[in-house]
């Protein structure tokens with residue numbers, strides 16, 4: 392699959408593994424939409440790349456209406472979504488011992 396020109400939506404793309412994926416796709420000429428709950432990191436990220444290649448959408452992926460709004464916003468901005476990388480999440484809480492999905496769905 393040729394990456395150049397494809398539209399990639401990456402959740403949790405404002406830091407860590409997601410951010411590494413964002414940079415890799417951008418280097419290969421993709422258009423990248425980042426959906427992340429951390430607005431400050433998202434704003435810093437979009438300052439480093441051209442508008443036509445990268446967009447940030449503040450999104451809480453545990454909130455269904457947030458997800459719908461983000462998908463609609465990405466479609467409005469880029470016209471399609473070719474690739475979804477659903478990466479957002481938190482590692483197991485050491486204080487509670489609960490896995491991430493338990494915390495997210497309480």
Ligand SMILES: NC(=O)c1ccc[n+]([C@@H]2O[C@H](COP(=O)([O-])OP(=O)(O)OC[C@H]3O[C@@H](n4cnc5c(N)ncnc54)[C@H](O)[C@@H]3O)[C@@H](O)[C@H]2O)c1
Pocket residue numbers: 402403404405406407408409426427428429450451452453478479480481482491
């Ligand atoms: N790093 C590891 O060793 C490791 C191991 C196993 C699994 N994982 C999983 O890989 C993914 C990325 O890990 P990482 O180390 O890059 O983590 P990270 O904390 O560096 O990045 C996670 C990103 O997800 C965002 N995020 C968190 N909750 C969110 C929510 N509800 N809605 C939208 N965005 C949200 C954060 O703001 C952050 O930008 C996570 O799902 C993590 O659970 C990581």
